[in-house]
Amino acid sequence: MIKISQSLLKDMITDVCPHFIKLKYFDKVETEATAAMTKGLLFETLLLGASRGGSYEMPLLKSKKQSAAEIAVRETVKYAKKVLKESEIVFDPKSTQTEWITKDCIGHIDCLGVLNKTEIIGDVKFTAFNAAQYTKELRWSPLSDNFLTQARHYQMLDKKKRNFLFTVFSEKGWSRFFGVIYDEERIRVHRERVLTVKKRIEEMEKNNFKSNPTSLQCNVCQLNDICTKRNFVPEIENLIEL
Numbered sequence: 399m400i401k402i403s404q405s406l407l408k409d410m411i412t413d414v415c416p417h418f419i420k421l422k423y424f425d426k427v428e429t430e431a432t433a434a435m436t437k438g439l440l441f442e443t444l445l446l447g448a449s450r451g452g453s454y455e456m457p458l459l460k461s462k463k464q465s466a467a468e469i470a471v472r473e474t475v476k477y478a479k480k481v482l483k484e485s486e487i488v489f490d491p492k493s494t495q496t497e498w499i500t501k502d503c504i505g506h507i508d509c510l511g512v513l514n515k516t517e518i519i520g521d522v523k524f525t526a527f528n529a530a531q532y533t534k535e536l537r538w539s540p541l542s543d544n545f546l547t548q549a550r551h552y553q554m555l556d557k558k559k560r561n562f563l564f565t566v567f568s569e570k571g572w573s574r575f576f577g578v579i580y581d582e583e584r585i586r587v588h589r590e591r592v593l594t595v596k597k598r599i600e601e602m603e604k605n606n607f608k609s610n611p612t613s614l615q616c617n618v619c620q621l622n623d624i625c626t627k628r629n630f631v632p633e634i635e636n637l638i639e640l
């Protein structure tokens with residue numbers, strides 16, 4: 399049985415395609431990082447010393463100069479260091495990408511740190527959004543649920559029961575911090591979610607990851623360009639008169 403990670407929990411939405419879970423978590427199929435993802439990887443590398451998967455470097459242009467994307471990330475790192483210093487947040491580079499494992503779960507934290515003399519689990523995020531776009535995303539997308547799932551998963555694995563701090567830095571020159579206080583009851587609920595997901599995955603395995611996704615699901619699937627089972631036939635959707 400694979401270990402339950404926070405990203406697996408987030409992917410186990412109600413109508414998830416079992417074949418997607420097989421490809422991503424059992425076969426460990428890798429997809430090419432998007433431009434936004436590579437910026438995030440470089441940002442973590444320069445700010446914390448490593449990203450998930452190690453140290454990341456962006457390729458130079460043919461002219462041997464840094465790309466506009468790399469310059470923007472480097473400027474944001476300078477800005478982030480200044481904000482962290484002024485906020486008296488200290489991240490410990492020795493703790494970057496520490497792995498926490500239990501018999502059925504796994505987590506890789508960005509870093510540990512200290513805020514106001516209190517130990518915290520830290521997470522750094524890079525964004526290209528302006529402040530208004532980010533607020534809209536936070537309000538209308540599952541972003542805040544994603545944040546909470548990530549924080550609670552790591553808090554559940556943390557023997558020291560630390561509070562969690564997300565630090566978000568934008569290349570547009572703004573930053574935001576989001577805290578998640580350690581809460582025993584919410585961790586218990588998270589633990590139940592882990593057990594439910596574990597059972598669903600065991601069922602999927604038993605059924606050989608049998609899948610019957612709609613073309614709508616396949617159209618938005620992260621792995622649709624490498625999947626051989628993609629459904630290309632659209633269902634007829636009823637138009638609703640306005």
Ligand code: SF4
Pocket residue numbers: 415416417418421609611615616619620621622625626627628629
């Ligand atoms: S493309 Fe479709 S069938 Fe393939 S993994 Fe994604 S959702 Fe499943």
